[in-house]
Amino acid sequence: xxxxxxxxxVSVSTLGMGWxxxxxxxxTLAMFGTSCGSIQSDDGKPVSSLLxxxxxxxxxxxxxxxxxxxxxxxxxxxxxxxxxxxxLTATLDDSHTxxxxxxxxxxxxxxxxxxxxxxxAVTAVYKSNVELATVQVQLAGSGAGSVSSQPAGIxxxxxxxxxxxxxxQTxxLTATPDGTSYFTGWGGACSGTTTTCNLSVTSxxxxxxxxxxxxxxxxxxxxxxALTDGNYTLFVTGDKTKPWTAYCVMSVTPxxxxxxxTNTGGNFNFSQYTATGAPGTNVRTNYSRLxxxxxxxxxxxxxxxxGISNGGSLQHGATTVxxxxxxxxxxCNGTANGLANMDxxxxxxxxxxxxxxxxxxxxxxxxxxxxxxxxKVINMTGGGGCGWNAxxxxxxxxxxxxLPLQLSYAP
Numbered sequence: 001x002x003x004x005x006x007x008x009x010v011s012v013s014t015l016g017m018g019w020x021x022x023x024x025x026x027x028t029l030a031m032f033g034t035s036c037g038s039i040q041s042d043d044g045k046p047v048s049s050l051l052x053x054x055x056x057x058x059x060x061x062x063x064x065x066x067x068x069x070x071x072x073x074x075x076x077x078x079x080x081x082x083x084x085x086x087x088l089t090a091t092l093d094d095s096h097t098x099x100x101x102x103x104x105x106x107x108x109x110x111x112x113x114x115x116x117x118x119x120x121a122v123t124a125v126y127k128s129n130v131e132l133a134t135v136q137v138q139l140a141g142s143g144a145g146s147v148s149s150q151p152a153g154i155x156x157x158x159x160x161x162x163x164x165x166x167x168x169q170t171x172x173l174t175a176t177p178d179g180t181s182y183f184t185g186w187g188g189a190c191s192g193t194t195t196t197c198n199l200s201v202t203s204x205x206x207x208x209x210x211x212x213x214x215x216x217x218x219x220x221x222x223x224x225x226a227l228t229d230g231n232y233t234l235f236v237t238g239d240k241t242k243p244w245t246a247y248c249v250m251s252v253t254p255x256x257x258x259x260x261x262t263n264t265g266g267n268f269n270f271s272q273y274t275a276t277g278a279p280g281t282n283v284r285t286n287y288s289r290l291x292x293x294x295x296x297x298x299x300x301x302x303x304x305x306x307g308i309s310n311g312g313s314l315q316h317g318a319t320t321v322x323x324x325x326x327x328x329x330x331x332c333n334g335t336a337n338g339l340a341n342m343d344x345x346x347x348x349x350x351x352x353x354x355x356x357x358x359x360x361x362x363x364x365x366x367x368x369x370x371x372x373x374x375x376k377v378i379n380m381t382g383g384g385g386c387g388w389n390a391x392x393x394x395x396x397x398x399x400x401x402x403l404p405l406q407l408s409y410a411p
Contacts, residue, residue, distance in 0.1 A: 047079040048116045050086060056099060056126040063090050063124050072124075080116045087113045090124050099125035132164040134204045135171060135189075142238060143181030143211030148174050156209075165201045173197045175209045180233060180240070182223040184212040193223065213238045216294040217248030221255035231260075234294065236348075236409045244348035244409075247289055249305070258289040258306065259299070262346030271324035271340045273314065273398055274383070277333025280314025283398070285324040297349075297409070301325035301391065301402035316386075316398060325402025327356070328390040329365060331383025336364045338388060340380040350374050350410035359394055360387030373408035 052063055052072045064071050066087045069078030080086050090098050090110045098110055102123040105112035114120050137147050137156045147156040150172045153163030165171050175183045175195045183195050187208035190197035199205065214220050215238045221227055227250045234257070236242035249256040261269050265286055272284040289306035290299045302325050309323040316332075324330070329338035344350050351371040356378075358365040365382035367389060369375050382389025391403040 046082040048082050049077065049079050049119045050114070050116065051119075051121045052076045052088065053103075053121070053123040054126065055123060063088055065089075082116060082118075084116045085113060086116055087111055088122060088124075092126065095129050097127050097129055099127055101125070130166045133167050133201050134162050134164050135173075135199065135201060136160065136162040136204075136206045137173070138188075138206070138208045139211065140187070140208050141181075141184060141210040142213045142240070143177060143184075145175055145177040145181055145183065145209070145211045147207075147209045148176070150174070167201055167203070169201050171199045171201055173199060173207060173209075175211075177211050177223070180213065180235075180243075181211045182214045182220050184210045184223070186210070195223070213240055217246060217250065217255035217257040220248065221250050221253070236294070236297070242348075242409055242411070244411075246292070246294075256305075257292050257294055259292050259344075259347055259349060260289050261287060261343065263343045264288040267341055268343050269326075269341060271326055271328040271330075272338055273316075273321055273324055273328075273330040274333070274337040274339065275312070275314045276337055277331065277386075278314045278316060280321075281312040282310070283312040283314055283321050283324055284310045285326075286310075287326050290326060292407075293404070296404070297352075297407045298404035299326060299407060301327055301397075301405050302400040304400075316396070319396075319399070321398045323399055325390075325397055325400065327351075327380075327405045328388055328394070328397045328402060329380040329382035330360075330388040330390070330398060332386035333383065334362065334385055336366065336381040336383040336387075336389070338365070338380075338382040340382070340389070342378040342380070344376045344407075344410075347376075348409060348411045349407040350376055351378055352406040352408045355391060355406040356380070356389060357392040357394075358382060358384070358387060358389050360396075361385035363387030363389075365389035374410050376410070 052070055062071060062073055092098055100108035101112050104114060104120040105122045137154055139159050149163060153165055154161055177183050185193040186197050189199055189205040190207045213235045215234055220232055229250050231245050232248050233243055234246045247258040247260045270284050270286045272282060275282045285307050287307045291303035292299055313320060313322050327342055329340035331338035342351060350373055353372050355371055356367050362385035364384050368379045371378060380389045388397055390397045391405050394403045
């Protein structure tokens, strides 16, 4: 027989609750002994190990031993002198029933007396007297996330999960989207689009938590109104294979979605109406971000929230021109002296094919290279008797009279 001191292995496991069953908590503790069931204590006397396990719904009560050594919940194993008699007593609160003993104890009484002639293992079985209902949660939609409950019972990172709760109890479910998703709303026994649902449990219930893949800043703002202006990951048409980084202006309703341009200032991302041939000075507007319609993939060329004009001013007939829409080169001296640059380097977009055209009186101009949905940098000239190079079908595209510019996704 071994003469080593006993060692301990402690493990705690939760018994999962099946559909329609009560929530169970099981505690299991094991002592390493020897094959003959007894070991020696520090003073050299033979002792035997007693292991107590609990199964079923054990949220209240204890199992204690006489003589002392076992007090389970907290201490569920101990050693006793070989030949000693040990009595185990199960206690419980009014919300539970003691089902009985298993292992080296049997019966349904609250006490069990064991002769410690060898190592013994005992299981005490409890059940709850509280009538429970099951809440089942399903995750749905193109996005991903999780659902948790208060009080605890549901922790749902997978598509289906469930928990048991006392009937009459109010359970708060909280939906949390992952970093690439947003919460779109509840279904089943819960409703609404806020991320929490207070569910009064009167019977078994099914709840659906829906998550989407965001394609616009407004979708994110509507789901989480506390979001602030900044960069967010969106997906073109909600397609997870087409991500891009948008700048979202969350401080307005609906939130605005912008493409941030990498190269800005000077001869990058500007439109110019050249004054030669028109009274005044050149009017140039540079852009650092472009307002973007994520449904149509079109730029609002008139939005100047992130546009800066150079202070130039000229007369176009009776109209004073002081700013230019994005993607316009314009002039009125008989040549293509208007200038523009579009530089989508560092973005996931490019100018779509067949989206630009010259127009106006005696119009002329060049677009280099011709937009093909892939080229990131486009240089433009435009003019004529009074003409322009701009999004097709434009007319007098100055100040805030530009037309939308069609883009393509070009990662």
